């Protein structure tokens with residue numbers, strides 16, 4: 001495998017041609033190419049200069065998914081009293097902080113395949129003054145991005161380096177590239193409970209074995225078995241496009257802004273690009289993970305593409 005580090009951008013590629021690109025800004029995966037194709041969606045008007053979170057790839061949401069300004073707490077239940085995250089920006093600080101590249105390692109991935117793993121770190125001391133004040137807990141994050149021939153894995157290790165417990169949420173806000181959202185179905189959500197953020201955070205049970213996206217969709221599916229793959233498939237030939245398994249993440253958010261919301265997002269472009277993406281986001285967001293002082297937690301996702 002080869003790895004290059006240039007201007008805060010780390011690129012790794014395998015002899016078989018797959019490649020991944022990660023920006024130190026937010027430790028954001030911005031590109032994953034396999035079978036010669038880009039697998040992740042990136043808005044044409046995304047800010048790649050650190051001026052705002054990157055609209056595409058895999059933004060990392062930590063320590064909270066909620067948006068205190070929109071009083072969205074009712075979606076995930078009221079935070080613990082005077083919760084530290086209530087003055088953070090939407091989706092927390094991880095995706096708009098500059099991480100450090102801890103290094104790379106390659107290993108045998110079995111069947112003669114190799115894997116290349118890129119590690120990124122973020123700690124409390126590295127945060128901006130504003131974020132340090134807003135979230136005063138000593139912590140360490142190690143985010144690992146692992147590329148193999150047929151999968152991309154991202155996993156996050158959270159360590160509480162302080163003297164008190166803290167609560168957190170985590171979400172891997174993955175933008176998957178699709179040719180036409182009208183031809184996309186999401187499988188293995190049937191009979192799962194979800195919170196519908198488009199319908200006033202009401203709770204529903206999924207009735208469809210193959211969910212079609214035909215309007216603005218913003219749903220938090222809860223309590224899923226992480227080992228059961230969420231499959232994004234093509235309706236026309238029922239072929240799987242992506243298969244996502246998780247570890248220790250039991251929620252999955254399905255999001256598509258659709259027409260109006262896409263127009264309303266200044267860094268989502270072109271407007272019609274909602275047709276070329278679907279966010280399937282592995283996370284732990286419907287409750288708060290408590291991490292005791294000195295403890296660590298790890299969770300992640302593995303995405304296979306064009307199986």
Ligand code: TA6
Pocket residue numbers: 053090091173197218253255281
């Ligand atoms: O994960 C779904 C969601 O929270 C939506 O509610 C929408 O806000 C989307 O993420 C984009 O959020 P962002 O903060 O990246 O603009």
